[in-house]
Amino acid sequence: MxxxxxxxxxxxxxxxxxxxxxxxxxxxxxxxxxxxxxxxxxxxxxxxxxxxxxxxxxxxxxxxxxxxxxxxxxxxxxxxxxxxxxxxxxxxxxxxxxxxxxxxxxxxxxxxxxxxxxxxxxxxxxxxxxxxxxxxxxxxxxxxxxxxxxxxxxxxxxxxxxxxxxxxxxSAKLNKYETEAVRKQKIGTDLEENPDSGRVLWDALDADIDPTDPSPDGSNPAGGNAGTRI
Structure with a gap:
C-alpha cells in the first residue's frame, strides 16, 4: 500500500x-x-x-x-x-x-x-x-x-x-465519503452497462456492492434478473 x-x-x-x-x-x-x-x-x-x-x-x-x-x-x-x-x-x-x-x-x-x-x-x-x-x-x-x-x-x-x-x-480522508459515493455510483453504472466484465465485478465486490443487485436502494433497475450473473 x-x-x-x-x-x-x-x-x-x-x-x-x-x-x-x-x-x-x-x-x-x-x-x-x-x-x-x-x-x-x-x-x-x-x-x-x-x-x-x-x-x-x-x-x-x-x-x-x-x-x-x-x-x-x-x-x-x-x-x-x-x-x-x-x-x-x-x-x-x-x-x-x-x-x-x-x-x-x-x-x-x-x-x-x-x-x-x-x-x-x-x-x-x-x-x-x-x-x-x-x-x-x-x-x-x-x-x-x-x-x-x-x-x-x-x-x-x-x-x-x-x-x-x-x-x-x-487529507484524502476528509473526502472519503464524497469519493466513496461517486465511486459506488460509477460502479453501479458499469454493472448495468457491462455486467459480464470481470474487472467491474471485482470493483463492485471491493466497494462492498452486491454485483447481483447494483442499485443503491436494493431494487433492480433492469426490472428483472438481468444482474444475477456471478
Whole structure:
C-alpha cells in the first residue's frame, strides 16, 4: 500500500500560536493593568485595580475567539482554516492596540475616573464604587501584565498569519465519503452497462456492492434478473 504524506503547511504551528496567544491574553487581561490611588474627603483614600478586561472589554472576547480558532484550525478543511486564520490575525491586530497604547502613552485620567465611578457600576458594585467627588492622586501602570498581554496578541497575529498564508492541503480522508459515493455510483453504472466484465465485478465486490443487485436502494433497475450473473 502506498504511503501518503499530507502537507499540513503551517496550520499546526499556527494553531499552536493561536492557542498559546489566546490563553496568554485570557490570563493577563484578567490581571491588573493599572493601580489607581484616590482620595475622598468623606471616606479617605484608597487604591483600586483596573484589569485589562475592565479597561478594554474586547480583549476578553478576542482571547476566547483565539482559543476556539486554534481548535477549529486542526479540525476544519483548507479553505475554512485559511479564513479563520486571517480573521484571527486581524482581530488580534485590532485588540493589541489597547495594551500597546497604554504602554506607550499612558492611561487617560478621565477614562480611569469614569471606569471607577459611574461608568463601572456593574463592575464596582460588589467592592464598593469610588465616589465621583474623589480625587485621583496617581495611576500606576502594571507594565509586566501589559507587555505579556501584548506578547499574547503578537503570538496570535503570527499564528493566524501562518494559517492564512500556509494552510496546507486536505487529507484524502476528509473526502472519503464524497469519493466513496461517486465511486459506488460509477460502479453501479458499469454493472448495468457491462455486467459480464470481470474487472467491474471485482470493483463492485471491493466497494462492498452486491454485483447481483447494483442499485443503491436494493431494487433492480433492469426490472428483472438481468444482474444475477456471478
Amino acid at each position: 502506498a504511503q501518503q504524506t499530507v502537507d499540513k503547511g503551517l496550520s499546526r504551528l499556527g494553531a499552536a500560536g493561536l492557542g498559546l496567544g489566546g490563553v496568554t491574553v485570557a490570563l493577563f487581561s484578567r490581571a491588573p493593568w493599572m493601580h489607581v490611588s484616590y482620595f475622598d474627603d468623606r471616606v479617605g483614600g484608597g487604591v483600586r485595580d483596573l484589569s485589562g478586561a475592565q479597561w478594554s472589554t474586547e480583549v476578553s472576547a478576542v482571547s476566547l475567539l483565539l482559543v476556539a480558532a486554534a481548535i477549529a484550525v486542526l479540525a476544519l478543511r483548507r479553505l475554512p482554516r485559511r479564513v479563520i486564520g486571517a480573521i484571527c490575525a486581524l482581530a488580534a491586530a485590532v485588540a493589541v492596540v489597547s495594551p500597546m497604547t497604554l504602554l506607550t502613552g499612558g492611561a487617560d485620567p478621565e477614562r480611569v475616573r469614569v471606569l471607577l465611578t459611574a461608568g463601572a457600576e456593574d463592575v464596582q458594585a460588589r467592592a464598593g464604587s469610588v465616589s465621583g467627588m474623589a480625587e485621583l492622586t496617581s495611576v500606576e501602570l502594571n507594565s509586566a501584565n501589559l507587555a505579556l498581554t501584548t506578547l499574547g496578541f503578537a503570538l496570535a497575529i503570527a499564528g493566524g498569519a501562518a494559517v492564512a498564508l500556509r494552510p496546507g492541503r486536505d
